[in-house]
Amino acid sequence: MFDIAxxxxxxxxxxxxxxxxxxxxxxxxQRQARLEELAIVxxxxxxxxIDPSVGEQGESARAxxxxxxxxxRLESLPKIAAAAYDGALSPEQLRxxxxxxxxxxxxxxxxxxPNVAPGELARMARNASKPTTEDSRQRYDARExxxxxxxxxxxxxLRGQLPSVMxxxxxxxxxxxxxxxxxxxxxxxxSFEHRAADALLQLCEQPETKDETPTLAPQxxxxxxxxxxxxxxxxxxxxxxxxxxQLRAIATIEPVLVDDDGVxxxxxxxxxxxxxxxxxxxxxRDGCCRYGVCRSRRGLQVHHLRPRSWGGTDEIANLVxxxxxxxxxxxPHGRCAVVGNxxxxxxxxxxxxxxxxxxxxxxxxxxxxxxxxxxx
Numbered sequence: 001m002f003d004i005a006x007x008x009x010x011x012x013x014x015x016x017x018x019x020x021x022x023x024x025x026x027x028x029x030q031r032q033a034r035l036e037e038l039a040i041v042x043x044x045x046x047x048x049x050i051d052p053s054v055g056e057q058g059e060s061a062r063a064x065x066x067x068x069x070x071x072x073r074l075e076s077l078p079k080i081a082a083a084a085y086d087g088a089l090s091p092e093q094l095r096x097x098x099x100x101x102x103x104x105x106x107x108x109x110x111x112x113x114p115n116v117a118p119g120e121l122a123r124m125a126r127n128a129s130k131p132t133t134e135d136s137r138q139r140y141d142a143r144e145x146x147x148x149x150x151x152x153x154x155x156x157x158l159r160g161q162l163p164s165v166m167x168x169x170x171x172x173x174x175x176x177x178x179x180x181x182x183x184x185x186x187x188x189x190x191s192f193e194h195r196a197a198d199a200l201l202q203l204c205e206q207p208e209t210k211d212e213t214p215t216l217a218p219q220x221x222x223x224x225x226x227x228x229x230x231x232x233x234x235x236x237x238x239x240x241x242x243x244x245x246q247l248r249a250i251a252t253i254e255p256v257l258v259d260d261d262g263v264x265x266x267x268x269x270x271x272x273x274x275x276x277x278x279x280x281x282x283x284x285r286d287g288c289c290r291y292g293v294c295r296s297r298r299g300l301q302v303h304h305l306r307p308r309s310w311g312g313t314d315e316i317a318n319l320v321x322x323x324x325x326x327x328x329x330x331x332p333h334g335r336c337a338v339v340g341n342x343x344x345x346x347x348x349x350x351x352x353x354x355x356x357x358x359x360x361x362x363x364x365x366x367x368x369x370x371x372x373x374x375x376x
Contacts (some may be wrong), residue, residue, distance in 0.1 A: 028087035034094075035085040042071040066095055073098040079110035088114040096121035100128035123236050123262060130231040131240040133333060139163035140328065164237045165247060169220045171235065174199050214287050216279065217299040217324050221252045221270065228260065242332040245309055248273040250301045250327065274302055274314060282319045291326035291338060292350040299324050305342065307332045310365030317343065337364045 011019065044050045045068050052065040059067075074081045080101060084094045093113055101109040113121060145160035162170060177199035183189050224232050224244070231238040247253060255268035282302050289296040300321045306312030309332060320342045322330065331337050331353060339360045341347035351360060 031087045031089070031091075032085055034091055035081060038067060038071040038074060041067050042075060045071065070095050070098050076103050077101055077106045077110075079106045080113065083110040083114065090118065092118035093121055096125050099125035120262060123233075126236075127227065127230040127233070127238050131238050133240050133242045136163070136240045136243050136333060137335075140166075164234050164239050165222075165243060167237075168222055168234045169251075172220050172222065173203070173218070177202055212297055214283050214297045214300055214321070216283065217250070217301050219250065219252055219272065221254060222247060223254050223256055225256050225258050225262070225264075227258050227262075240333075241309065242307075245307055246327065246333055248308075249304060274319075278302075278314065278316065278319070281316055282321050285316070286321035286342070288321065289323035289326060290320050290342070290348050291322045291330070291336075294323060294326055296323040301327050303327055303330055303338065305338055306363065306365040312365060317341075320348065331364060331366070337366075339363055 014022075041050060045052075050056075050064070050068060052068040053061055055061045055064055077098060080089070080094070080097060083089055088110075089097070093116070096118055097109050097113040097116075101113075116124075140163050143160075143162050143166065145158070147159075148157050149155070150157065161167075174196055178192060178195045181190075181195045181198060222234060224234055224247070225236075226232050231240070232244055233239065252270050252272045254270045256264050257266040257268070259265050279302055283300060286300075287297065288294075289300060301324055303320050303322045304312045304314075305318050305320055308314075312318050320338055322338070328334055329336050335353055336350055337353055337356060337360070338348050338350050339356070340349050340363075353364075353366060356364065356366065
């Protein structure tokens with residue numbers, strides 16, 4: 001029987017170079033065995049003997065599913081398979097590179113992938129296809145924030161997840177507040193984690209006011225990576241065109257041109273599509289959110305009744321003030337549309353895209369022969 005204590009005792013007597021050499025040897029053996037297992041998995045999969053929806057051999061269903069999918073893709077990637085068998089690719093690198101490599105790029109990625117970190121390969125895999133509006137809706141529907149106490153420690157725990165734009169906005173806001181928390185002169189800096197917790201609490205301690213003056217939502221500065229091929233990214237996450245369109249109206253965007261390896265090659269000028277003068281004009285005219293019966297006056301944004309990608313303009317007759325929560329529900333990203341005349345106090349209505357009349361479809365610019373909004 002294997003005795004870990006005895007084995008460690010023996011290894012501690014080895015010189016370092018022998019330990020390094022033995023470890024490299026074992027990694028090579030493991031990677032060869034991994035490829036042989038994947039080949040077996042492929043054949044068993046063909047024979048219907050593996051169910052990727054359940055775990056087996058002490059592995060989770062996700063781990064089994066990853067193996068099956070990798071094995072299926074490897075059959076058409078012989079160069080990558082050979083590189084992995086020779087020990088050039090880790091299991092993580094192999095899993096990610098097979099998600100986007102094809103027969104035409106097999107040899108190229110067999111050569112390049114061993115020198116690319118798994119995280120970067122994962123980013124390339126995410127960018128292999130452009131997210132759709134439906135993908136973005138599913139991300140939004142998966143948002144969550146959970147809180148629970150551990151009474152014996154007197155601590156509140158937080159756990160959650162936010163989709164691309166919401167996550168990038170929260171990150172940028174917390175980071176900005178954290179960086180502003182400088183220590184008194186002569187004192188040491190507190191940790192970033194401590195200051196970030198203080199920044200979160202600071203957001204919760206905004207003074208209450210009875211002032212009914214309409215206010216705009218904070219306009220975050222978002223760095224949008226623009227690759228030469230593939231979709232734009234925020235924080236390394238590819239985003240749908242419909243999301244990017246909404247950002248053009250509610251955020252200040254700093255475009256960053258990146259090469260195929262994700263390295264920045266040029267940084268563009270920060271810009272906001274709507275001028276401050278136009279935004280003030282919309283705010284003065286509307287004074288509140290004009291989505292349905294909502295009349296919120298705080299945290300307003302400007303929405304294009306007819307999205308620019310559907311032929312809309314930046315004229316005030318095509319613009320309306322809405323609150324942040326309802327803006328996400330509107331076309332082209334959402335499933336509702338504000339229709340009518342924004343220059344009349346009672347001139348607007350909110351309609352689900354499936355219930356739009358032909359005249360309203362024409363006003364919104366809904367693409368023809370589609371039951372709902374599409375990627376902008």
